[in-house]
Amino acid sequence: MNLEGIFNQNKENTIQGRYITLENIEPILNRESLKKDVKIIGESVLGKPIYSYQKGTGKLKIYLWSQMHGNESTTTKALFDFINLLNNGSDLANQLLSAFTFYCIPMLNPDGAKLYTRANANDIDLNRDSQNLTQPESKILRAVFEEFKPDYCFNLHDQRTIFGVADTGKPATVSFLAPSYNEEREVNESRLKAINLIAGINEVLQNFIPGQIGRFDDSFNINCIGDTFQYLGVPTLLFEAGHFAGDYEREVTRKYIFIALLSSFTILSENDIVSNINDKYLNIPQNKVVFFDFMYKNVKINYDGIEIITNFVAQYKEELIDNELNFNAYIVEVGDLKGYYGHYEYDAKEALYKDDFTNFPKQNQKANFNLNEKVFFVNGTIIK
Incomplete structure (x- = not known):
């Protein structure tokens, strides 16, 4: 059949x-x-x-x-x-x-x-x-x-x-x-x-x-x-x-x-x-x-003047706006995240994280950021 x-x-x-x-x-x-x-x-x-x-x-x-x-x-x-x-x-x-x-x-x-x-x-x-x-x-x-x-x-x-x-x-x-x-x-x-x-x-x-x-x-x-x-x-x-x-x-x-x-x-x-x-x-x-929608690995973060290499993840929230369903990506966790996977994974290769706020991936912040001011992410994904 x-x-x-x-x-x-x-x-x-x-x-x-x-x-x-x-x-x-x-x-x-x-x-x-x-x-x-x-x-x-x-x-x-x-x-x-x-x-x-x-x-x-x-x-x-x-x-x-x-x-x-x-x-x-x-x-x-x-x-x-x-x-x-x-x-x-x-x-x-x-x-x-x-x-x-x-x-x-x-x-x-x-x-x-x-x-x-x-x-x-x-x-x-x-x-x-x-x-x-x-x-x-x-x-x-x-x-x-x-x-x-x-x-x-x-x-x-x-x-x-x-x-x-x-x-x-x-x-x-x-x-x-x-x-x-x-x-x-x-x-x-x-x-x-x-x-x-x-x-x-x-x-x-x-x-x-x-x-x-x-x-x-x-x-x-x-x-x-x-x-x-x-x-x-x-x-x-x-x-x-x-x-x-x-x-x-x-x-x-x-x-x-x-x-x-x-x-x-x-x-x-x-x-x-x-x-x-x-x-x-x-x-x-x-x-x-064991999954997040987005996982970013080996990201360099300047934290209180100290540079660290870490990982962070983002997750979609399904938000109904004007009778239209929107998938909006928010940062949910920063750390080693061993044993977890991303449906989308990106290896930053120690590129420096920057955003429009604190230059640190904060929980519940929209996943809009860049790496080394060369690779830009909007709503979790790379923009060409």
Whole structure:
């Protein structure tokens, strides 16, 4: 199966980049080809509609939701790419629709999506509200779970650029987790199903992004939705869309999320899950915070009249300004920084650091500076 070709044929080209809002997805949901399978299942804190998309007649029921965190949009894009596949009339689509019934919530947190925030309009992290159910969005997610009675749950998220695959120096482009169902992090039948499926997905993805798949920490927190659904006996998979080199818009990662989704359902429909492969899951390296967006090495700094050679790093802040998402680089740390990596690295070869302020890279200062007054950096990158 040509997975990349299938992605290219079904990519939803009307949505791209990181800032995906309700206004971006409503025209898709209102298409003649889709709208018969679309419903409004409730409202957000600010009264925005929360949509569902349900399709298929198969016995195995799959529940997927995205943008529980408003600023995590990569999986939303991939989910619409997959929805396009389900509607393209191909043999593959018909096979999937006869094997599965899919229930999708493409954007659970439309208020957070508009504000580009993790939390909802009440400043509540919906992924910590699975027990108290204080928010309308949390109640909707849980009500669908209880009514639909899924056989598998897919909890779709983004993760920050800071995560790498253990100490390999490779970014965690896609990460997975089979959440724990108890404090002891034991493996019961339900969790084993999720573990086995992730192991199968990992084997597929290693052909595309070898060494760039991570495993999320499985500490138990019953307030998290994945842990709750696993506790309730439904195999649950957490997807985390991460960084691919140079892909800050997450358009490349989007492809690998699509491939992961399609691979999941191919494995399930072909009953191609190998049992008792817990070791293959545990051999996926854990995520580790080892990356910065920018790393500058061997920089000479005149500090109180003493010249030192050191390193410093900068990180993008994703700032929404006039409804446009801006990536603004700020200095975050100066020092040896051993064991850390930069998605962009520059060896200054002991060139002297200068800026318009103190001639010292200060925390929270914009990454605008020069080296030996010859090489100039604006927003973290060299200007030609």
